C-alpha cells in the first residue's frame with residue numbers, strides 16, 4: 001500500500017524557531033544567529049519566513065527579504081537531512097517566488113557557494129541565472145550571485 005505524505009508550507013510559527021536555529025547552525029555556521037534574532041526578523045514586515053511541515057514535523061525553512069523597491073533576496077533555504085530529495089526545498093522556493101510575484105517584486109537575488117552543486121541545480125531549475133562571482137569573507141569561499149527576473153518577457157518584434 002502506498003503511504004500518504006502531507007506537506008504544508010506556511011509562515012514560520014514561533015514554536016519552530018528552535019528548529020530553524022538548529023538548522024542554521026548546522027548549514028550556515030558562519031551566521032551568528034540566535035532565537036531572539038530570528039524572532040525579531042519574523043516581526044519585520046519586509047522579511048518572509050516560511051516553514052515546511054512534513055507529516056506535521058518541521059522539515060525546513062526559507063527566508064527572504066524585500067531589499068529595495070522591487071527587489072528581494074533569499075537569505076536562507078534549508079531542509080533537514082532526513083527530509084531531503086522529496087521536493088520540499090523546491091516547494092519552499094516556489095512558494096516564496098509566488099508571494100514575491102504578488103508583491104510585484106521584479107528581481108530576486110541569491111548568493112550560493114560555488115561548490116554547492118545541489119542548491120545551484122535547484123535554483124537553475126526554477127529559472128535563476130548566473131550574474132557574477134564574488135569572494136565571501138564570512139564564508140571564506142567563492143559564492144555565485146544568481147538572479148531571477150520575475151518580469152522577464154519574451155522580446156516582441158514589430159514588423
Ligand SMILES: CC(C)(COP(=O)(O)OP(=O)(O)OC[C@H]1O[C@@H](n2cnc3c(N)ncnc32)[C@H](O)[C@@H]1OP(=O)(O)O)[C@@H](O)C(=O)NCCC(=O)NCCS
Nearest residue numbers: 027077078079084085086087088089090112118119121122
Ligand atoms: C538545497 C536543499 C534546500 C534542497 O532541498 P531538497 O528538499 O532536498 O530539494 P528537492 O527535493 O526539492 O529537490 C529540488 C531539486 O534540487 C536538486 N537536488 C536535490 N537533491 C539533489 C541531489 N542529491 N543531487 C543533485 N541534485 C539534487 C535537483 O535539481 C532537484 O530537482 P529534481 O528532483 O527535479 O531533479 C537541501 O539540499 C539543503 O538543505 N541543503 C543544505 C543547505 C543549503 O545548501 N541551502 C542552500 C543555500 S544557498
